[in-house]
Amino acid sequence: MKKIFQHLLWAVVAAMAAIALGAIALYRGEAINSMWLVVAAACTYAVGFRFYGKFIAARVLALDDQRATPAERLRDGHDFEPTNKWILFGHHFAAIAGPGPLVGPVLAAQFGYLPGALWIIAGAVLGGAVQDFVILFASMRRDGKSLGQMAREEIGKIGGFTALLTVLFIMIILLAVIALVVVNALKGSPWGTFTIAATMPIAVFMGIYLRYLRPGRVLETSLIGLVLVVAAIFGGQAVSLSPTLAPLFTLSGVALALAIILYGFLASALPVWLLLAPRGYLSTFAKLGVIFLLAAGILLVRPGLQLPAFTRFTDGTGPIFGGKIFPFCFITIACGAVSGFHSLISSGTTPKMIGKERHAWPIGYGSMLVEGFVALMALIAACSLQPGVYFAVNSPAGVVGTTPRAAVATISAWGFPVSVPQMESLSESVGEKTLFHRTGGAPSLALGMAQIFARTGGGRAILGFWYHFAIMFEALFILTLIDAGTRVGRFMLQELLGHLSKPLGRTHWMPGVIGTSAAIVLAWGYFLYQGVTDPLGGINSLWPLFGVANQLLAVVALSVASTILLKMHRTRYFWITGVPLAWLVVVTFTAGWQKIFSPLPNIGFLAHAGQLAGRLGAGGLTAAQIAETRRLMFNDRLDAIVCGAFVVLVALILVDSLRVWVGILRGTREAKVNEAPFVLSQLEPEEI
Amino acid sequence: MTRLRRVGRLVLALLRELADENAYARHLAAHGRAPSGKEWRRFSEERWRARAVDPKCC
Secondary structure, X not given: OHHHHHHHHHHHHHHHHHHHHHHXXXXXXXXXXXXXXXXXXXXXXXHXXXXXXXXXXXXXXXXXXXXXOHHHHOOOOOOOOOEOHHHXXXXXXXXXXXXXXXXXXXXXXXXOHHHHHHHHHHHHHHHHHHHHHHHHHHHHOOOOOOHHHHHHHHOOHHHHHHXXXXXXXXXXXXXXXXXXXXXXXXXXXXXXXXXXXXXXHHHHHHHHHHHHHOOOOHHHHHHHHHHHHHHHHHHHHHHHHOOOOHHHHOOOHHHHXXXXXXXXXXXXXXXXXXXXXXXXHHHHHHHHHHHHHHHHHHHHHOOEOOOOOOOHHHHOOOOOOOOOHHHXXXXXXXXXXXXXXXXXXXXXXXXXXXOOHHHHHHHHHHHHHHXXXXXXXXXXXXXXXXXXXXXXXXXXXXXXXOOXXXXXXXXXXXXXOOOHHHHHHHHHHOOOOOOOOOOOOHHHHHHHHHHHHHHOOOHHHHHHHHHHHHHHHHHHHHHHHHHHHHHHHHHHHHHHHOOOOHHXXXXXXXXXXHHHHHHHHHHHHHHHHHHHOOOOOOHHHHHHHHHHHHXXXXXXXXXXXXXXXXXXXXXXXXXXXXXXHHHHHHHHHHHHHHHHHOOOOOOOXXXXXXXXXXXXXXXXXXXXXXXHXXXXXXXXXXXXXXXXXXXXXXXXXXXXXXXXXXXXXHOOOOOOOOOOOOOEOOOOHHHO | OHHHXXXXXXXXXXXXXXXOHHHHHHHHHXXXXXXXXXXXXXXXXXXXXXXXXXXXXX
C-alpha cells in the first residue's frame, strides 16, 4: 500500500513538472508568475534526484556503505573525519555557491526568461549534478585526490600538468571579472563604497577578537560581525547624505579598481587570521542567510516575470554581451547549470569527510540542484524588473549612449519603454545618483532583490536599505573570493615555479611570496583595468571569456569522469558523462571560435580590433584617441590569445583522453581502476 | 515538537561546522588537550593554511 502511494506521489510530482515546464515553454502574452518557474524547477529536480541520481548511485557507481570511506580509514580529526551527511551537504553547498550562479543568470536574462530557465533546469540535472557527483565519488574512492592528481593518474602526465595550468589561467580571469562586477556596483556610490570599506576594519576587529579575546568562539564573533555590517549599511546612508563625507567615498571606476588591486595584494600577503579567516566566516553566513531570505521572499511575494520569454536579442545583437542563444546562453550561465569549478571542490575537502559512500548522492548530486535553484532565484529577481529598467541598468554607455536621454531613447526604441524621470525616481529611492550603465549584473540583481524584500514589508521607504544590503552581500563574498583566490593562485604559481627554482616553490620564503602574489595580482589586475576602461563596460568581453574558461574546466572534469566510467564499465554507462561532455565540447569550442574569429565586431575579438584599426586608418582622431584606440586593439588581441590558449589547453586534454579511451576499447591499454583497496567499514550509522 | 528540536539541533550543528567550532572540538579531543588561546591559534593556523590551497568556487 505504501509503495503504491509512493508511486502515485512521484507520478503527481512528474506530472506537475511536465505541466509547469509546458506552461513556461508555451505560454506567450501577459507576464507569467514566477511560481511556474519555481514549481517546474522544484519538481524536475525532485524527479531527477530521486530517479536519475539514484540510478547513478546504485547502478553506475555502485555506492557501497560496507566499504570504508577515506574519512573512516584515514581518520585524523583534521582533514579526514566522518561527518553527518546533512552537515556536510551544507558545508559542500556553501563551498560551491559563489557569485557565478547569481550574476550569470542576470546577464543571460537579456535573451528573456525562457532560455536561461530551461538551461538551469536541464543543465543541472543532466550535466552539473552528474559532474559534481561522479568527481566526488572518484575522489572519495581515491583517498580524496584532487582533479589534477586524478587527471594525471587516469589520463596521463600531459593531462595532469595541463589541468593545473588551465585552473591557474581560469582563476586569473575569474578574479578579474568578479572584481569588475564589484567595481561597477560601487562606482560613484558613496553609500555602497562606505559599507564595503567598513567591512575591512570589521573583519580585522573580528580577527583580533577571535584570536586574543574569545579564542574559538567563531559563531559569537560572526554574529558581532554581522551586526556591525548591518550598522555599516545605515552608516553608509548617513555618509551618502553628508556633503563633506560623500565626496570622499565617491570613487571612479579606475580608483576603485586600483583600490581592489591593492587590497588583493595585501590580503594575500597578510596573516590569514587577521583578514581572510574572519571575512571567510562572515561571508559564508551572509551568503547562506541571504539565499534563504531570497527564497523566502520569492515564495511570499510570488513576483510576476516582466521580461518576456524571448527578447529580440536572441538574434545575437544584445547590448549586455554579443552572440546568439547558442552558444552564449550556455556559457553565460555556467555556475547554476554546469560549472567546472565545482569539480575542484568535489575533489577537495568534501570527499575526505564523507562517512558512508551513499552520502555522496545527496551531497554531490543534491547540492548542485540546490545551486541550480539559487541561479533560478537570481533569474527571477532580474526578470521581475520592468524590462526597460533592466536594460537601462545593464547596458553600457558605449551601446545605448552616454546621456540618460540617449539611453532611454535607444532602449524605448527596442520596445522596452523607460523614461528618465522613472529612472531618476528609482535611483533616488535606492540612494544612488544614477542607475544608468551599471553593468555587471550586481546592481540589477540588487534592485530585483530589494523590490522583492521591500514588498514583504516596509515598501518603498526601505528600498534603499535592501538595495545596499544586497550590494553589500554580493561585494562581501566577491571580495572574500578575491583574497582567497589570489592566495590560491599564488600557491599554484609557486607549485609551477618550484620546478624551475626550489626557493620559489617554498610557501614561507618571503621574496617568493611577495613576487608570486604580485604576479597573480598584476595578472588579474590588468584584465580588471582593461574591463574598467572599456567603453563597452568590460563585462561583454570578460564574462564570456570566463564562461568559456569555466565550461572548459568542466570538459576536463567530465573527461576524467568519462575515463573512469569507461574503465569501470567499458561503454555501458559512458553516456552518463559522455553526453554532457559532448554538449560542452560543442558549446565551448563554438563559443571560443566565435569569440576569436566571428566577423561581427560585437562578438569576435579580432573583428572588433579590425573595426578599431579601420577607425585608426580613417584618420581624424586626436593623439589621446589614437592612444586609446591602440590600447583597445591590444586588449582585443590579448583576449583572443587568452581564449585561444584555453581552447588549445583543453583540446590537449581531450585528445589525450581519446587516446586512452581508444586504447582501452582496443585492448591495447590496461583498464586499471586506481581505487584504494576495499576495507570493510566498522563505522556505525549512529556514529555520524 | 521533537522533530522541530531535531531540525534546530541539525542547523546549529551545521553552523558550528561552518564556523570550524566542531573541527576545533575534534582537534582538542584527538590531541587530548584543553581549550586555550594558544591551542586555538595553533588549530586555526593549521586549518587555514590547509584551506588556503583549496581552490574557491565562483
